Amino acid sequence: MWSLVKQLVHRYVSRKTDRLSLAQVFEQFQTLLQNHQKAMELIADLAEKAGGDYVFDRKYLIDVVHDLQDELLRMVQGLNIISANRYWLLHEALDRIFMPLQAEVRGRLLLKEAPYVVSLRNIPLDTPELTGGKANTLAEISQKMSLPVPNGFVITSKAFRRFLEHNNLEERIHAHLEAWLSGKEELSRAAGQIRYGILAGIIPQDLAREIRSHTEERNTNWAVRSSAYGEDGELSFAGLHESFLNVPSDEVPEAYKKVLAGLYNQEALTYRVRTGVIGEETAMAVLCQETVRSLAAGVVQTVNLEEADSDAMAVYASFGLGRTVVDGQDSPDRYVVEKEPPHRIVTQDIPSKQQLIRAASGGGEEEVAVDPDLQDRPSVSRETIDTLVKWGLSLERYFKKPQEMEWAVDESGKCWILQSRRLVLAEPFDRSEKDICDSCALYEILIQDKGAVARTGVGSGRVFTVRGNEDMNKFPEGAVLVTQFTAPWLAQIVPKASAVITERGSAAGHLATIAREFRVPALVNVEGALAVLHDGMEITLDAYHRLVYAGQVSELIRYELLQSTVFEESPEFRLLRRLLKRIAPLHLIDPQSPEFTPDGCTSVHDLIRFIHEKAVQELMDLPTFLQRFKGARVRMLDSNVPIGLKILDLGGGLHPEATGDHVRAEDIQSLPLAALWSGICEPDVWSTEPVHVDFKGLMASLTRNWDALGEGNHLAGFNLAVIDTNYMNLHLRLGYHFTLIDARMLEEPQHNHIYFRFVGGVTDMTRRSRRAQVLAQILTEYHFNAVTKGDLVVARLLHLPREEISARLKILGALIGFTRQLDIQLRSDQDIPKYVREFVDRHGNFTHSLMPGGANECKQASNHGAGR
Amino acid sequence: MNANKLRIMVLDDEPIVCKRLKPALEKQGYEVDTFTQSSDAAERIKQVEYDIIITDLKMQGVDGMQLLTDAKKRWPKTEVIVITGFATLETAKESFHKGVFDFIAKPFKLSEIQDVVSQAEAKIRNS
Numbered sequence: 001m002w003s004l005v006k007q008l009v010h011r012y013v014s015r016k017t018d019r020l021s022l023a024q025v026f027e028q029f030q031t032l033l034q035n036h037q038k039a040m041e042l043i044a045d046l047a048e049k050a051g052g053d054y055v056f057d058r059k060y061l062i063d064v065v066h067d068l069q070d071e072l073l074r075m076v077q078g079l080n081i082i083s084a085n086r087y088w089l090l091h092e093a094l095d096r097i098f099m100p101l102q103a104e105v106r107g108r109l110l111l112k113e114a115p116y117v118v119s120l121r122n123i124p125l126d127t128p129e130l131t132g133g134k135a136n137t138l139a140e141i142s143q144k145m146s147l148p149v150p151n152g153f154v155i156t157s158k159a160f161r162r163f164l165e166h167n168n169l170e171e172r173i174h175a176h177l178e179a180w181l182s183g184k185e186e187l188s189r190a191a192g193q194i195r196y197g198i199l200a201g202i203i204p205q206d207l208a209r210e211i212r213s214h215t216e217e218r219n220t221n222w223a224v225r226s227s228a229y230g231e232d233g234e235l236s237f238a239g240l241h242e243s244f245l246n247v248p249s250d251e252v253p254e255a256y257k258k259v260l261a262g263l264y265n266q267e268a269l270t271y272r273v274r275t276g277v278i279g280e281e282t283a284m285a286v287l288c289q290e291t292v293r294s295l296a297a298g299v300v301q302t303v304n305l306e307e308a309d310s311d312a313m314a315v316y317a318s319f320g321l322g323r324t325v326v327d328g329q330d331s332p333d334r335y336v337v338e339k340e341p342p343h344r345i346v347t348q349d350i351p352s353k354q355q356l357i358r359a360a361s362g363g364g365e366e367e368v369a370v371d372p373d374l375q376d377r378p379s380v381s382r383e384t385i386d387t388l389v390k391w392g393l394s395l396e397r398y399f400k401k402p403q404e405m406e407w408a409v410d411e412s413g414k415c416w417i418l419q420s421r422r423l424v425l426a427e428p429f430d431r432s433e434k435d436i437c438d439s440c441a442l443y444e445i446l447i448q449d450k451g452a453v454a455r456t457g458v459g460s461g462r463v464f465t466v467r468g469n470e471d472m473n474k475f476p477e478g479a480v481l482v483t484q485f486t487a488p489w490l491a492q493i494v495p496k497a498s499a500v501i502t503e504r505g506s507a508a509g510h511l512a513t514i515a516r517e518f519r520v521p522a523l524v525n526v527e528g529a530l531a532v533l534h535d536g537m538e539i540t541l542d543a544y545h546r547l548v549y550a551g552q553v554s555e556l557i558r559y560e561l562l563q564s565t566v567f568e569e570s571p572e573f574r575l576l577r578r579l580l581k582r583i584a585p586l587h588l589i590d591p592q593s594p595e596f597t598p599d600g601c602t603s604v605h606d607l608i609r610f611i612h613e614k615a616v617q618e619l620m621d622l623p624t625f626l627q628r629f630k631g632a633r634v635r636m637l638d639s640n641v642p643i644g645l646k647i648l649d650l651g652g653g654l655h656p657e658a659t660g661d662h663v664r665a666e667d668i669q670s671l672p673l674a675a676l677w678s679g680i681c682e683p684d685v686w687s688t689e690p691v692h693v694d695f696k697g698l699m700a701s702l703t704r705n706w707d708a709l710g711e712g713n714h715l716a717g718f719n720l721a722v723i724d725t726n727y728m729n730l731h732l733r734l735g736y737h738f739t740l741i742d743a744r745m746l747e748e749p750q751h752n753h754i755y756f757r758f759v760g761g762v763t764d765m766t767r768r769s770r771r772a773q774v775l776a777q778i779l780t781e782y783h784f785n786a787v788t789k790g791d792l793v794v795a796r797l798l799h800l801p802r803e804e805i806s807a808r809l810k811i812l813g814a815l816i817g818f819t820r821q822l823d824i825q826l827r828s829d830q831d832i833p834k835y836v837r838e839f840v841d842r843h844g845n846f847t848h849s850l851m852p853g854g855a856n857e858c859k860q861a862s863n864h865g866a867g868r
Numbered sequence: 869m870n871a872n873k874l875r876i877m878v879l880d881d882e883p884i885v886c887k888r889l890k891p892a893l894e895k896q897g898y899e900v901d902t903f904t905q906s907s908d909a910a911e912r913i914k915q916v917e918y919d920i921i922i923t924d925l926k927m928q929g930v931d932g933m934q935l936l937t938d939a940k941k942r943w944p945k946t947e948v949i950v951i952t953g954f955a956t957l958e959t960a961k962e963s964f965h966k967g968v969f970d971f972i973a974k975p976f977k978l979s980e981i982q983d984v985v986s987q988a989e990a991k992i993r994n995s
Binding site: 544 | 892
């Protein structure tokens with residue numbers, strides 16, 4: 001019944017909208033493109049705010065979400081007008097995606113969505129209220145920094161609330177706390193009563209079931225520890241909460257209750273009163289991790305507390321579990337290591353170790369004597385120390401504060417990070433705020449007031465210039481990445497860099513996003529950076545002031561590490577990142593995938609992408625199109641290149657005096673089409689190597705229709721460009737290839753884009769995918785963000801200046817010719833680099849590519865690409 | 869840096885603004901007090917002469933406009949910098965000419981406010 005109503009409505013609306021004139025359709029389309037542009041700008045603006053260079057408030061976030069919703073609503077309406085309401089389901093998708101966004105900005109944590117138990121692998125980042133500080137930090141270490149953290153899961157704060165509710169504990173706890181705080185009850189009694197209440201509580205069945213499903217997943221014992229909100233973050237609860245090690249799976253629920261009860265021990269309560277966070281304990285989460293049966297374990301402190309102003313760190317190690325170091329009777333091994341490579345060991349103490357704590361076979365721990373042969377030996381190897389030092393420095397670089405890292409080496413010799421928290425220094429030393437500016441003035445300034453801040457902060461290291469793929473593997477940990485472009489593939493070395501400086505790109509670009517993700521200070525669009533910064537130079541980037549100093553400005557670096565706040569950890573920045581996560585990622589890439597539907601949209605960007613694609617398709621849907629274009633002024637381009645291109649000028653795309661039905665290449669005034677066409681007309685594009693084919697025959701094959709694919713005759717050689725002065729939407733159906741290029745080139749780079757899509761071919765899928773690989777690799781050489789799926793290639797490029805867009809359109813023109821028979825040629829994977837090379841050699845004069853000179857290097861570059 | 873530090877008051881009902889401005893301005897060598905409650909700030913300026921006041925306009929309770937009027941009356945030498953949402957910026961600019969040193973639209977870059985504060989400082993030091 002309902003579907004019948006839908007159909008009727010649909011038919012009614014369809015009939016009505018069919019009457020839209022061509023001019024109206026294009027007017028709608030243009031408006032839609034403007035909304036599209038506006039929405040993308042809002043997203044870029046928002047992303048830029050995550051870099052720390054701006055001061056924004058919650059109101060700003062609310063406004064942006066609101067404006068974004070407006071633009072999206074207009075886009076949905078626009079598409080529905082163009083398409084005779086075929087996409088009215090988009091309204092549902094719009095609500096589905098924006099409702100949680102609205103809830104987020106209004107500060108309502110989405111408890112409905114939140115799980116009781118979540119595995120460490122799948123923890124949503126930036127929700128420490130749900131998972132606690134310790135788990136959030138570990139998830140960041142494992143998800144973002146890809147360092148090894150033992151598997152596990154978190155029983156979230158939502159579960160804690162469920163537990164309290166189920167046992168009517170909330171009021172009781174409150175009553176006791178109030179009695180204590182008002183002096184009516186002794187601390188020991190209040191604490192005891194609360195703990196008793198919790199230990200006697202019953203874990204509700206649904207929660208117990210969820211815990212069981214995680215513990216049963218693996219045959220192992222667990223470390224069960226608190227992960228309270230604020231813990232390991234701004235406040236240090238270190239050692240105040242109990243943890244239980246080596247707990248067998250069936251005892252996890254009981255250990256869970258004990259950890260919850262531990263939240264109310266006397267020390268913890270006193271601490272919370274002192275720090276003013278009493279009453280916020282509803283945010284208690286509990287972390288359960290697989291027990292690492294460690295041969296050795298210990299702690300790394302990235303500042304050597306005994307000599308805090310030296311540039312050294314301390315490594316503590318002992319046999320057995322970490323508790324041997326933390327609680328043990330014996331002194332552990334202690335190394336003081338220089339922070340600067342090659343990380344020389346300054347001092348080492350290897351005392352005799354009599355006892356060790358280890359995991360007992362039936363659960364729990366036991367203290368045993370150390371094997372007499374081992375007692376006086378170091379508990380870890382030099383390699384382990386190197387690894388730990390490297391990890392400690394990475395953690396400090398990422399979290400921007402001195403770190404205290406707990407680690408373990410398991411029976412197979414593998415190292416693990418058990419946790420990391422901010423190292424609290426007893427007394428901030430070197431407190432010389434007013435001297436900072438004076439000290440910096442002593443250093444030579446290499447670059448000043450140039451570029452845009454992608455991620456603020458201070459970073460120092462040696463310059464390493466990346467010019468091509470072959471430089472990638474050589475990038476040293478902690479170096480400053482200097483590069484001309486912000487090509488997407490650079491993303492993989494950003495986490496290793498201490499700072500990033502690029503000559504091109506914008507703060508809204510892909511590389512900027514990555515820099516923010518990994519908290520690497522980054523300055524982009526710094527003109528002439530490569531001329532000033534040479535490999536091996538030691539420099540310091542101060543992104544706060546857009547300054548690059550020669551040398552290591554240790555005063556500034558130290559100030560940053562000890563004095564400044566880490567903006568990323570404030571609630572507003574967390575909120576911003578949570579919003580961005582629902583807004584910015586693009587998952588819908590392949591328009592032919594079955595997920596390419598309103599239901600498949602999971603982010604605002606997906607919606608935008610879907611609507612844009614469908615609007616373009618709607619316009620280009622040939623039967624409707626031809627019907628619509630009855631009476632429209634479509635002209636034929638006369639040219640030596642027999643593509644048979646039809647042109648629809650929306651305004652300013654053709655010379656005003658070209659009034660006939662046929663136009664010439666000289667009449668093209670549309671900047672993107674003119675650029676593309678100049679590439680298409682390059683002399684060697686259509687007629688040289690790799691295959692000698694008679695020109696006529698080649699053209700015949702090119703314009704062969706799509707009958708073989710069952711597409712029908714009407715598609716034959718239908719090649720159309722819809723243009724205006726700065727815009728081009730081009731559809732080419734050459735032979736069995738289908739190419740779509742959508743490009744815009746205005747004076748302001750932020751409005752510019754190229755979208756390229758290529759699919760089809762005559763040969764088998766293997767060869768066609770090889771061709772897709774060739775195309776993607778060539779496109780990547782010219783800084784496109786290219787993805788392939790089977791024989792489909794989608795490449796994008798954003799925010800480049802007009803001339804750069806123009807040069808790349810010329811490349812695309814040449815590429816269209818180059819690909820015509822590629823799939824026939826590509827007999828094996830070894831052919832891929834050969835053809836990439838050939839193209840770049842032939843057209844290298846158009847614009848700068850990333851490809852280096854020698855033929856040997858080419859192989860490396862291409863191998864890299866193929867592995868992507 | 870001059871030996872006698874300038875005193876700056878920052879008033880914004882959104883804690884994040886105070887939290888970001890305080891360290892940034894302190895790093896420049898100023899002494900900074902921050903307030904998220906305009907009533908607290910209003911009490912404070914009865915006792916303390918700030919060299920520079922940075923305030924939002926739209927807030928709960930005493931609004932920023934009232935506060936800056938009072939402050940200027942009591943301490944004519946105090947320079948006021950208004951930070952406000954983009955939408956209200958033009959209205960704010962039009963609505964009064966009573967000696968506000970400058971207006972900055974939120975969101976703004978840290979360097980922007982640091983520049984304006986430096987200019988205000990230059991004015992104060994020269995007078």
